[in-house]
Amino acid sequence: MNQYRTLLPHVVEIALGAGEKLLALYEPDNRPADRTQIFEAMRRNENAVSSLRAELKSTRPQATWLPDELESAPLPDGEWWVVDAVEGNINHVHGTGEWCVTITLVAGGEPVLTVVRAPIGDNTYTAIAGEGAHLGTKTLRVAEKHDLADSLALTGQAEHGQTDTHQAISQSIGAMLGQNLLVQATVPSTFPLLAVASGHADVFWQYQPTLPGVAAGILLATEAGGTATRINGTPWTPGSSDILVSNTTLGAQTSNILTRI
Structure with a gap:
């Protein structure tokens, strides 16, 4: 059995919980007036889901949280939680819908498990290395265009x-x-x-x-x-x-x- 298969439901649950917290703060009519308001709202969103790190640590203690200095650098060996707790934060605070929670486990320099929770639209994307990609229960396939x-x-x-x-x-x-x-x-x-x-x-x-x-x-x-x-x-x-x-x-x-x- 794929070792990540039993981990996936726990990560989905964590992503769903974070998504609900962000959805409670989401205002489609929000129109920030300046950078001060934008950055204050973005920090508020990040603080609302700050528990993600501890939740993932308890789920898989051997995996390390990716620090900022490694976000654009080669990764050392081991397992890493690669997370954007408010992916599209700028969209969230401007009242548009393209924001989500992304949680990915990287091992050996390759993503091996991921969950993307997009509350607007109620969409949950999941993938495990070697087991396909899914939106809910639907299997995803890239386009077959040739030109x-x-x-x-x-x-x-x-x-x-x-x-x-x-x-x-x-x-x-x-x-x-x-x-x-x-x-x-x-x-x-x-x-x-x-x-x-x-x-x-x-x-x-x-x-x-x-x-x-x-x-x-x-x-x-x-x-x-x-x-x-x-x-x-x-x-x-x-x-x-x-x-x-x-x-x-x-x-x-x-x-x-x-x-x-």
């Missing part, structure tokens, strides 16, 4: 202030425009990755991703039949400076375009 011209391509914004990365994003969007039916940039990374895993979109790429932003989506997309690589087609690992997630055919076509800019 980039027929595809929906998505990317994500870098952290605020990363000027060099912003330039790379701008150049990559420019290179992809005209190659796809649609190119869209969005925040946070989890939702476009969920779209790729579900077959609603076809390609996702990002520069300077953080592990909490992509770990859940990587496992869901690869368990749904997709691939996760660097933009140049080499294997993705934690700490990689970019990522490309798609099916094999579209991934190769996208890599060919983006590596030429």
Whole structure:
């Protein structure tokens, strides 16, 4: 029996509980007036789900909570809880619906278990390495398109202030425009990755991703039949400076375009 199968229901329960706490704070009509109000609301949300760390520790004591300094770095050996307790926090405080709780267990440098709880829409995504990806009881599959011209391509914004990365994003969007039916940039990374895993979109790429932003989506997309690589087609690992997630055919076509800019 897969060792993570018995762990999954406990992680789902923890994610559901965190989602309910955030839902109680959610106001669709909220319109913050300035950065002070935005950051105060974001801190409030983070404080509301601060118990996640202790809850996960009690569920699997041998796994270590990922510290901030390793979010964009290669991971040492061992098991790591990679969590974004309020993924899409900026959307939550602005009253839009693309926010969620993501909990991923990474072992040996690979995501092996994940739960994404999106209270708006009442959606719970789960995956265990080798056992497929699911939305509730529905099995997910990536799209089977073979021509980039027929595809929906998505990317994500870098952290605020990363000027060099912003330039790379701008150049990559420019290179992809005209190659796809649609190119869209969005925040946070989890939702476009969920779209790729579900077959609603076809390609996702990002520069300077953080592990909490992509770990859940990587496992869901690869368990749904997709691939996760660097933009140049080499294997993705934690700490990689970019990522490309798609099916094999579209991934190769996208890599060919983006590596030429």
